[in-house]
Amino acid sequence: MSEAVTRTVTTPPGLLASLDPLLREWLPRQRWFAGKGHPVTGFSLVAATELLPPTAKLGLYHLLVRTRQPLQPGGPEQPGDCYQLFIGVREALPPRLAPALIGHVTRGPLAGLTVYEALHDTRPAELLLEALRTQARIGGLRFERDPRQEIRSGLVPRLMTVEQSNSSVVYGDTFILKLLRRVLPGTNPDLELPLALAREGCPRVPPPTAWLVAEPGVAPGPPPTEPYVLGVLQPFVQGATDGWELALRELAKGEDFVAEARDLGRVTAEVHTALARALPTVTLGHAQLRTMVVGMTERLEAAAHAVPALRPYADGLRSAFTALDDLAAEGRVWTAQRVHGDLHLGQCLRSPAGEWSLIDFEGEPARPLAERRMPQPVVRDVAGMLRSFDYAARSVAPAQPDWAVRCRAAYCSGYAETAGRxxxxxxxxxxxxETDKAVYEVVYEARHRPQWLPVPLAAVHRLATTDLI
Incomplete structure (x- = not known):
């Protein structure tokens, strides 16, 4: 193994101020920016690390910046989310990097230079892998790795273009580095759970090879108590197809998906079983269920206020939550454990050999980190996958709801074969x-993809009028 590299770095004063006007324009256009709809009025610097000093050819800065955004026009600024940025610096961009342009700096320490999204560039991406390989410590950044896994140098990087809430770089079809964009201090389940599953020897989740964290106290002011998890390197499943693409392909050909759905049910149960062995389980009684029901009900009320099309179904949907509360009040208890938290067909990969893997254990990024790390009934993941089958069946014309019904049944049967329940x-x-998930989907589609709104509304109609799944 290569010897770890430790390097103390300094960043020029005024760096963020010089980038501020460019970032205000560029950041809201990024697909992973979560604050859309509210203008960015400024930034505060959480941390800045010079990974490559700016020269005539190339410089590289790693930034953690917190946005400031008013919730209403003319209203007071509110502390926003913290984002991880990789800022490349050149005198001028070659044509191949034109899509990565952030802008031309006119003042401050980088005046006269061009800044851009550095992950599009081969050299900065290579530097990140080398830092992970050598377990470097650069300023407040720690590059850590599993010493049992080898990381070869010289792997050619390429930025994936299909990511939504994060960014990923593939290295030579050997590794994939997922870089979290919106970051929080604390243990991120996207690292925590795959590490736990690797300790259990679960083959259904690619084991973390290396990871990047920012130490607490890198920012001025009171330090957070835990580091920021910034990225995770895992083996790349070469030639894999995600479950969503595979399902749409089978739908287009008129082929059944029952066997694949049953296999996915078995794999989900296998991962759940391993997580229950690796991490503590808890019992949920009426008090805990009551808190959960209140949260579901509040989300329904907010959704009905925001999306008028949901209002006719509100009473029927609310009955799904009150029925659960009534059952808990009668003394029913449930076991809760760590789960995936955002399971759907797009989080499942099938290798060319036909083996399924589950990926992306981050949970729903919009929810607080503490909530994403709470034990939940395994049914939460199952409900997410059932909704995904519905989405696939209704994303084609004409819709094929019977296809979804068969897949849902096969998935549950496969789960039962492995889990015993x-x-x-x-x-x-x-x-x-499933009702809570459908309500979330209604709000999401109404805001971002109105043409997709009929998909979750079909589920809302079913869930509001029946208690069958």
Whole structure:
């Protein structure tokens, strides 16, 4: 193994001020920016690390910046999210990097230079892998790795273009480095859970090879108590197809997806079983369920206020939550454990050999980190996958709801084969979780993809009028 590299760095004063006007324009245009709809009025610097000093050819800065955004026009500024940025610096961009342009700096320490999204550039991406390989410490950044796994040097990087909430770089079809864009101090489940599963020897989740963290106290002011997890390097499943693409392909050909759905159910149960061995489980009684039901009900009320099309169904949907509360009040208890938290077909990869893997254990990024790390009934993940089958079946013309019904049944059957318990035997809990997910989908589609709104509304109609899954 290469010897670890430790390097103390300094960053020029006024760096963020010189980038501020360019970042205000560029950041809201990024697909992973979560604050769309509210203008960025400024930034505060959480941390800045000079990874390559700016020269005539290339410089590289790693920034953690917190946005300031008013919630209403003319209203007071509110502290926003913290984002991880990789800022490349050149005198001029070659044509191949034109899509990565952030802008031309007119003042401050980088005046006269061009800045750009550095992950598009081969050299900065290579530097990140080398830092992970050598377990470098650069300023407040720690590049850590599993010493049992080899990282070869010289792997050619390429930035993936299909990411939404994060960014990923593939190295020579050997590794994939997922870089979190919106970051928080604390243990991120996207590293925590795959590490736990690797310790259990679970083959269904690629084991973390290396990871990048920022130490607490890198920012001025009171330091956070835990580091920021910034990125995770894992083996790349070469030639894999994600479950969403595969399902749409089979739908287009008129082929069934029952066998694949059953396999996915088995794999989900296998991962759940390994997580229950690796991490503590808890029992949820009425008090805990009551808190959960209140949260679901509040999300429904907010959604009905925001999306008028949901209002006719509000009473029927609310009954899904009150039925769960009533069952808990009668003394029913449930086991909760760590789960995936945002499971759907797009989070499943099938290798050319036909083996399934689950990826992206970050959970729903919009939810607080502490909530994403809470134990949940496994039905939460099951409900997410059932909703995904519905989405696939209704994304084609004409819609094929019977296809979804068959897939849902096969998935639950496969889950039962491995777990020893069929999730359909708990219909009240299943209906509550699927209803909560459908309500979330209604709000998302109304805001971002109105043409897709009929998909979750079809589920809303079913869930509001029946307690069957």
């Amino acid at each position: 069929d999730p359909r035997t708990d219909p009240v809990l299943m209906r509550a979780y």
